[in-house]
Amino acid sequence: MSESLDENWIRVCEQRELAPGERRVVEGPDVDILVINADGVILAVADECSHQDLPISEGPLDGDIITCPWHDAQFCLRDGEPLSAPAYEPIDCYDIRVENDTIFVAKTPRGG
Numbered sequence: 001m002s003e004s005l006d007e008n009w010i011r012v013c014e015q016r017e018l019a020p021g022e023r024r025v026v027e028g029p030d031v032d033i034l035v036i037n038a039d040g041v042i043l044a045v046a047d048e049c050s051h052q053d054l055p056i057s058e059g060p061l062d063g064d065i066i067t068c069p070w071h072d073a074q075f076c077l078r079d080g081e082p083l084s085a086p087a088y089e090p091i092d093c094y095d096i097r098v099e100n101d102t103i104f105v106a107k108t109p110r111g112g
């Protein structure tokens with residue numbers, strides 16, 4: 001395993017521990033990272049709404065769309081884009097890597 005060798009990735013869990021519709025929050029270097037199995041696709045975003053920087057991890061999930069539990073802004077988990085007010089800025093997205101049935105998430109946001 002490269003888990004301890006690669007400083008750029010954080011271990012999330014085994015693949016079987018994240019069934020479709022399930023989520024995990026892992027501690028990132030700057031913000032917590034929300035990892036979600038969206039109907040079989042593992043996606044990761046910053047657990048921080050772009051509206052008031054509050055955590056979105058407890059929000060309702062509909063496929064690859066999450067609704068912030070605070071003021072109902074919706075975000076696409078694939079690209080972090082806001083889909084409804086009151087959020088107008090995207091949230092950060094993180095790459096996922098699966099190795100030996102273990103899910104890893106990048107420590108730094110995609111393109112960031």
Ligand code: FES
Pocket residue numbers: 049050051052053054068069070071072073086087
């Ligand atoms: S903090 Fe998410 S919509 Fe306000």
